[in-house]
Amino acid sequence: MPKFTVDGRPVEAAEGRTILQALDDAGLLMNGVSVPHYCWHPKLSIDGSCRLCQVEVEGIPKLQIACNTVVREGMVVRTETERVKQAREGVMELLLVNHPLDCPICDQAGECKLQDYAFEYGAVGSRSREPRRALKKNVDLGPTIVFDQERCILCRRCVRFCDEIPGTRELAVVNRGDHSVIETFPGVPLENDYSMNVADICPVGALTTRDFRFKIRVWFLADVPGVCTGCAKGCNVHLGVANNKVYRYVPRRNDAVNDTWICDTGRMSYARVGGVGRLRQCFVRGELGVPEAVDFDQALRVAAERLARLRDAKGAGVIAGIASPHATNEDLFVLKRFLRALGTENSGMAVVRGDSDAILVEAEKAPNAAGARALGFPAATGVIDRIAGGGIDGLVVLGHDLIHEQFLGGVDALARLDTVIVLDPHASALEHVAHVAFPTRLAAEKYGTLTNAAGRVQRVEPAVEPRWDARSEGEVLFALGAALGLEGFDGRYDARDISSALASQVPAFAGCSWDEVGGGGAPLTENPA
Amino acid sequence: MLKVPYVTGYLTEHFADDEFATLEGYERKGGYRAAREAITGMSPADVIELVKTAGLQGRGGAGFSAGLKWSFMPTDTDKPKYLVCNADESEPGSFKDRILLERGAHQLLEGILIAAWATGAEKTFVYIRGEYAQPARVLQRCIDEAYAKGYLGANVMKTGFRHDVVVTRGAGAYICGEETGLLESLEGKKGQPRKKPPFPAEYGAFGMPTTVNNVETFSHVPHIVAKGADWFRGFGTEKSPGTTIFGVSGHVERPGLYELPLGTRLDEIIFEYAGGVPNGRKLKGVIPGGMSMPILPAGQIDVPMANESLRERKTMLGTGGIMVMDETTCMVRTACVITYFFRDESCGQCTQCREGTGWLNKIVNRIERGAGLPEDLEILVDIAGKMEGQTICAFADAAAWPVQGLMRHFRSDFEAHVQHKKCPFPESFEL
Numbered sequence: 001m002p003k004f005t006v007d008g009r010p011v012e013a014a015e016g017r018t019i020l021q022a023l024d025d026a027g028l029l030m031n032g033v034s035v036p037h038y039c040w041h042p043k044l045s046i047d048g049s050c051r052l053c054q055v056e057v058e059g060i061p062k063l064q065i066a067c068n069t070v071v072r073e074g075m076v077v078r079t080e081t082e083r084v085k086q087a088r089e090g091v092m093e094l095l096l097v098n099h100p101l102d103c104p105i106c107d108q109a110g111e112c113k114l115q116d117y118a119f120e121y122g123a124v125g126s127r128s129r130e131p132r133r134a135l136k137k138n139v140d141l142g143p144t145i146v147f148d149q150e151r152c153i154l155c156r157r158c159v160r161f162c163d164e165i166p167g168t169r170e171l172a173v174v175n176r177g178d179h180s181v182i183e184t185f186p187g188v189p190l191e192n193d194y195s196m197n198v199a200d201i202c203p204v205g206a207l208t209t210r211d212f213r214f215k216i217r218v219w220f221l222a223d224v225p226g227v228c229t230g231c232a233k234g235c236n237v238h239l240g241v242a243n244n245k246v247y248r249y250v251p252r253r254n255d256a257v258n259d260t261w262i263c264d265t266g267r268m269s270y271a272r273v274g275g276v277g278r279l280r281q282c283f284v285r286g287e288l289g290v291p292e293a294v295d296f297d298q299a300l301r302v303a304a305e306r307l308a309r310l311r312d313a314k315g316a317g318v319i320a321g322i323a324s325p326h327a328t329n330e331d332l333f334v335l336k337r338f339l340r341a342l343g344t345e346n347s348g349m350a351v352v353r354g355d356s357d358a359i360l361v362e363a364e365k366a367p368n369a370a371g372a373r374a375l376g377f378p379a380a381t382g383v384i385d386r387i388a389g390g391g392i393d394g395l396v397v398l399g400h401d402l403i404h405e406q407f408l409g410g411v412d413a414l415a416r417l418d419t420v421i422v423l424d425p426h427a428s429a430l431e432h433v434a435h436v437a438f439p440t441r442l443a444a445e446k447y448g449t450l451t452n453a454a455g456r457v458q459r460v461e462p463a464v465e466p467r468w469d470a471r472s473e474g475e476v477l478f479a480l481g482a483a484l485g486l487e488g489f490d491g492r493y494d495a496r497d498i499s500s501a502l503a504s505q506v507p508a509f510a511g512c513s514w515d516e517v518g519g520g521g522a523p524l525t526e527n528p529a
Numbered sequence: 530m531l532k533v534p535y536v537t538g539y540l541t542e543h544f545a546d547d548e549f550a551t552l553e554g555y556e557r558k559g560g561y562r563a564a565r566e567a568i569t570g571m572s573p574a575d576v577i578e579l580v581k582t583a584g585l586q587g588r589g590g591a592g593f594s595a596g597l598k599w600s601f602m603p604t605d606t607d608k609p610k611y612l613v614c615n616a617d618e619s620e621p622g623s624f625k626d627r628i629l630l631e632r633g634a635h636q637l638l639e640g641i642l643i644a645a646w647a648t649g650a651e652k653t654f655v656y657i658r659g660e661y662a663q664p665a666r667v668l669q670r671c672i673d674e675a676y677a678k679g680y681l682g683a684n685v686m687k688t689g690f691r692h693d694v695v696v697t698r699g700a701g702a703y704i705c706g707e708e709t710g711l712l713e714s715l716e717g718k719k720g721q722p723r724k725k726p727p728f729p730a731e732y733g734a735f736g737m738p739t740t741v742n743n744v745e746t747f748s749h750v751p752h753i754v755a756k757g758a759d760w761f762r763g764f765g766t767e768k769s770p771g772t773t774i775f776g777v778s779g780h781v782e783r784p785g786l787y788e789l790p791l792g793t794r795l796d797e798i799i800f801e802y803a804g805g806v807p808n809g810r811k812l813k814g815v816i817p818g819g820m821s822m823p824i825l826p827a828g829q830i831d832v833p834m835a836n837e838s839l840r841e842r843k844t845m846l847g848t849g850g851i852m853v854m855d856e857t858t859c860m861v862r863t864a865c866v867i868t869y870f871f872r873d874e875s876c877g878q879c880t881q882c883r884e885g886t887g888w889l890n891k892i893v894n895r896i897e898r899g900a901g902l903p904e905d906l907e908i909l910v911d912i913a914g915k916m917e918g919q920t921i922c923a924f925a926d927a928a929a930w931p932v933q934g935l936m937r938h939f940r941s942d943f944e945a946h947v948q949h950k951k952c953p954f955p956e957s958f959e960l
Contacts, residue, residue, distance in 0.1 A: 048724035048921060049724075051879050054919065065724075068726075070726075087915075090881065090915030090919070091880050094880050094881055094884035094885055094915070097884050127904075127908055128888065129902075130892065131891075133887075154877065173877070176704075176873075176874070176877050177877045177886060177887070178872065178877065178884060178886070179877070
């Protein structure tokens with residue numbers, strides 16, 4: 001573990017790490033120690049071509065690039081000297097010589113490293129009188145990405161990304177010198193399930209996603225930390241929010257989960273928040289079998305009455321609860337307590353499975369199946385068998401994975417039940433058989449934690465507010481418990497309090513409360529998966 | 530007409546003899562004895578020590594000690610080791626390697642064999658610039674002859690030593706003469722220099738330990754082994770021993786090749802050997818070592834052609850390509866030509882080089898057109914300064930130095946363009 005100093009500050013490096021890597025490992029890069037860089041990216045191979053990260057290393061006459069200079073014991077690095085400043089100014093000036101400076105109409109403006117570094121490290125004036133390079137402004141690289149050749153600073157992060165992460169190698173630099181441009185090969189577009197990451201790692205506005213392009217100026221967006229709910233990987237994201245609307249997901253770095261990446265499918269799942277297909281109001285099934293819209297209190301009253309009547313008539317043993325792998329650990333913890341207080345042991349969890357890959361995508365297409373398992377919810381097969389066998393008359397079902405073709409394949413099996421109470425953020429065929437339905441909240445609309453496939457508990461917080469009366473599953477069940485007069489279901493519902501209770505009462509979740517896991521998450525103490 | 534140097538030395542002594550380019554003819558002149566002697570009678574370490582003692586400097590432009598470079602090759606590796614012969618001669622003003630290939634291919638192969646023995650390399654890739662079709666043909670024929678005779682292959686000269694030589698032809702990029710750009714191109718990739726470290730001796734061709742030497746560097750080696758370090762040091766200067774082949778071009782009576790000891794004075798080469806400037810014109814400036822080296826004005830050519838003396842005049846020996854310009858020459862046009870070349874040939878990886886070469890070229894073109902501004906002169910010097918010494922390879926230096934040299938010695942030409950808003954050299958070469 002060589003120790004070195006940067007501007008007098010002692011830093012410890014792992015063996016073989018370069019100056020930039022060591023600063024990044026220590027959390028100091030651009031966060032205490034400023035070494036601007038373009039081509040270097042923590043998750044890609046070292047390129048060494050942008051030359052912006054030059055620093056002084058004592059004993060070496062020439063400036064050295066921090067990205068490729070391996071730390072040695074006792075190395076003395078200086079990043080703020082006049083020579084370094086001059087070198088940075090030189091690089092910035094040369095990068096801007098041919099840049100179109102079309103910031104007013106550029107999507108990257110506001111989160112552009114060329115703007116930021118020009119502001120921070122560039123010279124004040126411009127000395128160039130020569131005509132700027134005229135290139136193509138709107139190149140179709142593939143279905144997801146649009147390329148502006150003029151803005152490109154040829155850092156080649158995108159090229160290395162395609163080579164090294166998906167391994168699809170669609171991009172290359174063609175031509176030479178100041179004729180160099182990024183290109184795809186004839187007949188082979190940039191098309192892979194990770195393609196949109198190139199827009200994130202592009203430090204300038206050269207690569208933009210067709211989806212987000214021209215939607216909104218980025219400075220109107222608030223970046224709310226959250227988790228992608230598309231699969232069990234739990235990729236960390238920032239939800240870009242404005243006007244109570246999610247405009248995009250961009251990956252949020254978490255080296256224990258997704259590094260700096262996200263798959264395109266997951267990225268595009270932002271559109272589900274506030275999108276079509278949401279369940280927007282409570283309803284109860286009227287006397288004629290027709291659903292009638294009601295307010296929350298009325299739905300709650302009907303649900304409590306039906307469950308109480310069933311319990312009193314046949315005992316709580318005919319009632320089962322279905323945990324949703326889309327709900328939070330807190331929601332499911334409340335469900336667990338609710339079922340126990342009601343007096344039933346019947347529960348299960350259904351999670352739809354799909355394709356997976358070796359990079360990020362997990363087969364389970366929900367963010368919290370592992371949390372459900374850690375809370376003791378077994379696979380739904382037991383409950384399904386009992387429904388088929390006539391042993392179940394009442395069902396409290398969270399989400400609608402249960403009716404997917406991998407499980408019930410429809411609602412027919414549920415039609416004969418005495419009471420079906422549905423808690424779901426989305427509309428589904430379940431409403432055809434539900435006696436009471438409650439619209440609930442998505443992970444982007446509530447406080448809570450989700451447990452990913454690797455058993456990492458990660459938190460979410462409200463990024464947007466539903467425009468209708470939607471409450472989290474936990475809150476609905478908490479109210480239902482109170483309406484039923486169950487023990488422990490009184491007082492005000494607060495997901496973060498529930499989270500603390502979960503962490504203190506369920507051993508697997510020790511140290512995994514909302515507050516404790518922080519922005520990066522924390523592993524379960526034991527992972528049943 | 531037979532192309533041989535006007536002045537010959539030990540390298541080019543027999544180049545007028547067509548037979549010398551055949552194995553039989555080469556052996557008749559004592560060829561391959563040095564290789565046999567080295568492989569059978571000397572340890573690899575002895576050979577390296579000999580070449581170090583002789584003080585052989587690389588002849589590809591940088592002038593690095595050949596023996597020292599060989600000593601960087603690891604001796605404790607399981608990986609195959611390679612040599613690369615850099616025959617991508619593309620420095621404007623240089624044409625010495627061509628004749629060493631066409632007329633002395635066996636001499637080169639013998640040098641390669643000795644270097645292979647010294648470094649433990651099992652294979653040599655000869656990377657020849659694509660335009661050198663005839664040299665490549667001659668070399669391949671000589672390689673075939675050497676294989677047939679058992680001088681190359683699995684059992685070199687029945688000693689059990691294995692060495693293969695493969696010829697690869699380039700596709701016309703100057704940057705492929707940079708040793709790591711060459712290695713990339715050799716591997717079938719785009720010719721772009723690699724960042725260092727790792728250096729080729731650690732991670733070279735196909736990831737294996739590799740030493741890259743210039744054609745002329747290898748060609749000196751058999752003579753050093755045959756005649757010894759002291760004999761070699763009998764030529765040239767204390768710090769720069771041996772001869773080299775100067776290629777003289779431009780405004781001289783007898784442009785061509787001259788094998789002369791290092792340290793021969795530049796004015797002597799131009800006026801004594803090459804016959805001076807034709808048409809009774811005066812000399813204006815000389816680029817002493819290929820286009821990437823800073824120019825010297827006529828008043829400063831009383832200098833020995835060796836790195837130690839040329840450095841004092843802020844230039845270098847480079848490849849020994851001497852480009853002579855008479856008084857009609859417009860140095861702004863010269864700058865236009867030079868900056869165009871480097872703009873066109875920059876690989877485009879590093880910011881300073883990719884953008885700087887283009888910017889320099891645009892400014893000097895504008896000055897030549899008569900649209901230059903007084904501040905352009907300072908900007909030229911400043912950009913060149915920001916390009917120098919900050920990039921992956923020395924290409925940006927090579928692009929910056931000539932501009933710095935022209936601004937140092939011929940600033941008045943630039944000022945005249947700016948002042949008169951046109952080129953004041955009507956008799957200069959046309960762009």
